[in-house]
Amino acid sequence: MDSQAQSMTSPISKQKNWKVWWRLTRPHTLTAAFVPVTLGTVLAMNDGTSINLPLFLAMMVASILIQIATNLFNEYYDFKRGLDNEESVGIGGGIVRDGIQPKTIMKLALSLYGISLIIGIYICISSSWWLALIGLGCMLAGYLYTGGPVPIAYTPFGELASGFLMGMVIVLISFFIQTGTVSTESVLTASPIMILVGAINLANNIRDLEGDKENGRKTLAILLGKKNAVAFLASMFVISYVWVFMLIGFQIISPWILLVVLSIPKAVSAIKGFIHNTAPIHMMPAMKATSQTNTFFGLLLAIGIFLGNMI
Template identity: 65%
Template sequence: MQAQVQTGTPHIPESNRGFRAWWQLTRPHTLTAAFVPVFLGTALALLVGKIHFGLFFAMLLASLLIQAATNMFNEYYDYKRGLDTEHSIGIGGAIVRDGIKPRTVMQLALILYGISLLLGIYICIETSWWLAVIGSASMLCGYLYTGGPYPIAYTPFGELFAGFFMGCLIILISFFIQTGYVSGTSILVSIPVSILVGAILLANNIRDHDGDKDFGRKTLAILLGREHAIHFLAGMFIAAYLLVAVFIAVGLASAWTAIVILSAPKAIKAVKGFRAGGVPIQMMPAMKATAQTNTIFGFLLSIGLLFGYFL
């Protein structure tokens, strides 16, 4: 059943507006998509030189804040368009379930963007002002994911944009600010993590397939159909692992990077969870497993690269 557009926030006791509500507003399970690429890009840079820790922490914090702000834009516009109700399943719902005012959510998102902008200025001063153009494009994409007249989230291209801007681009920027250039190796190594970042979004869209379809969204999951979308998700996992195997085979990465296979049980759990789940709430563990796959895979890949270089 299609939810109705809300005309005001529900009355929620003040006790429900504590730290947990504000923390859930950031959608913490998605934040791995922000910090894993920073770690990987920095690990790649460490292989060719020294690390500037001030730039590393600035990049890390800026990426986390942009991801959190993007989630808040999502919260705001899903509410405004009537997609979120107090009965919606998912980590969102700070407005409809916790009583946080829509205007407050939007203001907080803009504040986080403002802090990210200041961090970006620091990074540009220390490196290159060309990053201001790239960073601005990333922030604009974060807003347009659910904002604007034609939200990216309503199209089949959400996974592509998420993988590129929150995966590949963050890895390459993190590498560039430490080295002053972008290498072919950094581009290639960014691909499997970018795929897994896109997988997080696909997992979300598989869970929300029926509700999104009712609201006229045309996500990749809707375009493919739920069953084919699950197969596509499995294919994304397989592609990420196969790419690492190829990197090892051609000498681009050491055999140590094969430790990414330790994250495979989470990927298997995610696929099995989506196949078994019939309703959104049953698919929540599968969504969590997808995000965990990205986190564990990215960290293990970074560790493998470093072990291969220093051992």
């Protein structure tokens, strides 16, 4: 009888476990990994380079794994510092809600870093060993974002760190491994993505503002206050779109990149969501819309560059 009951509940248990582990990856943040890699690769195509598909896939997988590992470090250290509980919004919740051992989360994060390191060695062999220093720096920053004595996430520099590393550096590495160089065009085109990746971080901190304040954090959102933080987020969106018009005006990139204007409704939805809501749970759609803005903007930018190169 017990055996029969166990077999009947097993599929449900497995489905729940799958959902728990998927939630721990914080899927809405993964846009900060795959959009920069895609954009950097398309920029390399626009530069006349024949794309090395294995290198592209290696870079994509490594970036996503590092992002997931960073999220797991966040889960582990926020729990260890007593910041997460069953009512916390926006977390994976594997420890406080599903009973996963903290050491299991840490082991998984380190394992993902290990896999990324192996992939990184392949990328270095195929391009340049100088990338080893940059890659290790990115991995260290991912750990120090919530780990270490003074986590970056607890300071006003979280947006700058995440935007620069994930939005700028990842684009340029993706471009470099295909072309063997970094161009002015690639830096300028990566700039709005850098801003939008930082915006994802700011949106997260706006949502968590009150809880972070109670726990002694000094995020940018806390220093600005909610009203000014939302205004700053709106300015980040505006600058990103204006930047695209400047790229076209200075004839740096094809006018096809105007496709990015199709993502504007998501940006507007994000700002409205933060303005009209105060509870963290009610600001979740605005947080999601911010991530979607980065996704749609980045992919439409890449498509526009590709079409401009083909037509």
